[in-house]
Amino acid sequence: RGEGGDFERLVSTDGRVEPRDEMPDAYRQTLIRQIAQHAHSEIIGMQPEGNWISRAPSLRRKAILLAKVQDEAGHGLYLYSAAETLGVDRSELLDKLHNGQQKYSSIFNYPTLTWADVGAIGWLVDGAAIMNQVPLCRCSYGPYARAMIRVCKEESFHQRQGFELLWTLSRGTERQRAMLQDAANRWWWPALMMFGPPDTGEAAKGGHTEQSMAWGIKRFSNDDLRQKFVDMTVPQADKLGVTLPDPDLRWNAERGHYDFGPIDWDEFWRVLKGDGPCNEERIAHRVSAHEEGAWVREAASAYADKLASRSTGAVA
Amino acid sequence: RGEGGDFERLVSTDGRVEPRDEMPDAYRQTLIRQIAQHAHSEIIGMQPEGNWISRAPSLRRKAILLAKVQDEAGHGLYLYSAAETLGVDRSELLDKLHNGQQKYSSIFNYPTLTWADVGAIGWLVDGAAIMNQVPLCRCSYGPYARAMIRVCKEESFHQRQGFELLWTLSRGTERQRAMLQDAANRWWWPALMMFGPPDTGEAAKGGHTEQSMAWGIKRFSNDDLRQKFVDMTVPQADKLGVTLPDPDLRWNAERGHYDFGPIDWDEFWRVLKGDGPCNEERIAHRVSAHEEGAWVREAASAYADKLASRSTGAVA
């Protein structure tokens, strides 16, 4: 403890770095950025799904959706707490979300246009998120790894619920099935983009992947995770009777994987840089909730101070 | 002209008093109050019907309703203009509406709960209004009388449209007919209250009716107008297949009129004094439109001043 060597040894032996351990500043900053982005994604992710709470077409689905959006708030909290162990605080991170210094997952810049989108988010977006997150349960930073274990457990539950919602539509009327197909058409490619730009082969040069892997934060490349996701999801689409919107998608027996067509990275970068359908709306919604709640948070803090000083007074 | 006798002579010979004529201050104040209340009723009356523009169940009805609400704005304008001939201005009258110093017809403190209410307002509320207003076309004050001629013409059109809407419902499904009956149940008594409290027999003492009649502002008592309205409306209800919610309602061959049951004047006074379903809402809606528009009105006025001073500058 206290020696520079501890960190290297911990990481190289697949041990867990804990908050009290020394760690390189770059490692700390990378983690803060990544955990914050992850937390922000949970919080912003409440909006596209929250959009359907009032309109859910059955009370059972309304309850499931309410519980899911509530879980996302919970995930946000665990993750902000994990980030706080690295010496930042939540309000600082929220400020950076609000002023654009920190990002959230670009997938949430797409709108939820039909009820089937709620299912598609569970099936595809949560599915992709889990693929990204399961390896993080073995992340070198202990608090993050432990938060991810809890998050992943709940996310798999959400993913199954999303699939089940779509399965119900797939057994439904023609219009329900059309709604399902349409949602798959719109969410498939953005879901594939969630793994980030290519980081193997030529594209490996200059990215963060290598360093993150060395630090035990990242375990698989974006491309490997994306392939795993495609391999997992195509059979599920078959079960739903959905045609995924990729004419190049086919089983490659030689590789033992599904081949898939080229991803429109121009769209990815465009949306990431602000020209997505909902970028402004998501941040404006979040900022307005934050600003409208300022007086409440101030009151809670003033009241806590009063209570503390009263109990001090009583003691004195 | 210029002699006190002119006014008395004009009024007693059923002539028209014009803005440039001298008139007793009490006459002027009575007219201002009455015309302003009438104008305010048109403006506030836009709200209960405007409530259904976005939800009208056919595009044809949506167009009719839009046009009707727009006509009400127009009526408000004629009437404020008529009031302005008496030496007040619109903004002053609007302030008095907003701060509660002047009233509007209490009927608009009831909510429009179903689509049939739009028809019921046309049939019953406009019907009662016309009954009140037709005699005002012969009012002793010229500008008011002329405004009323125009208003009454349009109101009769609205009244027929309202009836036609309900007639369509009466030929419709069971649920459409139930909606019609329910609207009649809820609007019948408030419509009868629109003629104001009793002002004949015992009740005649201490009211304003006598003076207003002497001045040629009022031509019939509240009770006479109410009776005329009942006599006109009962056969229309029959045509619609509607049962009016009054067990005492029946033809009295001896009187040559319909008898009807006692009116709940407690409800009338309660609503008038502020404890109606929508009093707060109507005024709050109106005040907020007014306040949100303040910057626009100020800009229009500043711009008009600039134009005026530019054209003066060009001349000089």
Add this chain to the structure above:
Amino acid sequence: MDKTIAPADVTATYLLGLADDALIYTQRLGEWMSRAPQIEEDMALGNIALDLLGQARALLTRVGELDGTGRDEDALAYLRDEREFRNVHLVERPRGDFGDEMARLLWFSSYQFELYSQLTSSTDEVLAGVAAKAIKEVTYHRDHATQWVLRLGDGTPESHARMQAALDRVAPYVDELFTDTATDEAATTSGVGVLPSQLRSAATAYVRSVVDEATLAMPAEPRRRARGGRDGIHSQAMGYLLAEMQHIHRSHPDATTW
């Protein structure tokens, strides 16, 4: 309305009022998701909404069994028209600021607390069961509202003023909670229900104790009072709430499952 539109069975009609209160309040609380002052509060309001939705579902299902129409919870929630909803105006009131929500929740949970405390001995076993479960939930709701009214009332000068204003704005909706209808009387006679008027003093005493401790004042007698919700007479806000809630369901009349 009781005679013409409401289900014939008194118990069903009585339960429908309780169910609609919970359902419509769920709609309003759900609007807070992603809009609360802090993330913990998104979670808390979501929890409360879920509890109320659970109550609504159990009660609606029971109504469908009792009233002879064979409607399930969804038919009752999605396919009734505005005039057939029997909730009080308090719960349909449009979402205001967080102070308004805590004022509404304090009154509503104090009412529900007294209500369900008594209904555990309802002769309708389903209702008694719902009440037994709900009482634990409602105790938490009431405590949650209490804590916030204390914090806001005794927090900053701004929050004190805003919390007081919120209590004043909610005041016109309180009386309806404790007003007996003919259905209440019949349901009480049959041992199914309880008279709302008998809940008034305990609920009011609780609210008053919170308001006092929060250094706030109980509002003066309001100039107007909401009425008629139990007879299906609602505010103009209700139609918009139902349009939103029912639109997708009603847009698929031939769908049998979601």
Add this chain to the structure above:
Amino acid sequence: MDKTIAPADVTATYLLGLADDALIYTQRLGEWMSRAPQIEEDMALGNIALDLLGQARALLTRVGELDGTGRDEDALAYLRDEREFRNVHLVERPRGDFGDEMARLLWFSSYQFELYSQLTSSTDEVLAGVAAKAIKEVTYHRDHATQWVLRLGDGTPESHARMQAALDRVAPYVDELFTDTATDEAATTSGVGVLPSQLRSAATAYVRSVVDEATLAMPAEPRRRARGGRDGIHSQAMGYLLAEMQHIHRSHPDATTW
């Protein structure tokens, strides 16, 4: 979307875009009734809404004749789902302040002015007739917006700032008005329609002249651009607009007349 959901007939699909623009903008303008800054403006916005509703009704009726489904104007307005609406995002944008509305109206009426000026010679006679009538209406709409942008831009410092901010907020929605779709190209080839891209410079020049005279600045290239409306990809506001518009009609599936 063109391949799967939209009516097969290109003309019908083309007209549906124009109809939906008018219909959805009618909904937003109708929200101003009783909420305008002055009574004259309630009347003016009501007039404009009525004109647009008239266009929408004529065009929807024509769509129903052409697309072979036999739907009347009401079936098309009330019984389509969100993904089947082909309007641009500009018209579905939630009502902002009066400056936002005038910025929207200036752009939309300038677009419609150029559009209908050309469509008077459409090979579809119904469309040519609608255009001939609409051109007079739209001339008034454009003039009305122009007068207000001048007053607000060159009025008070506050109104200048607010009008500029409104122009900036509307900027992301302008490009879509002038973006050609495959349907536009096919309809232009057949002589029914006109390419939106060919309307851009004249409409923009008009707006620019007004903005200049109003002492305002044309907004910089916006960071984001709305897209997809003609393919039925809308903003999240659209579902709520349709819920409100369609709820009563959809609540009475067996009603044949209103």
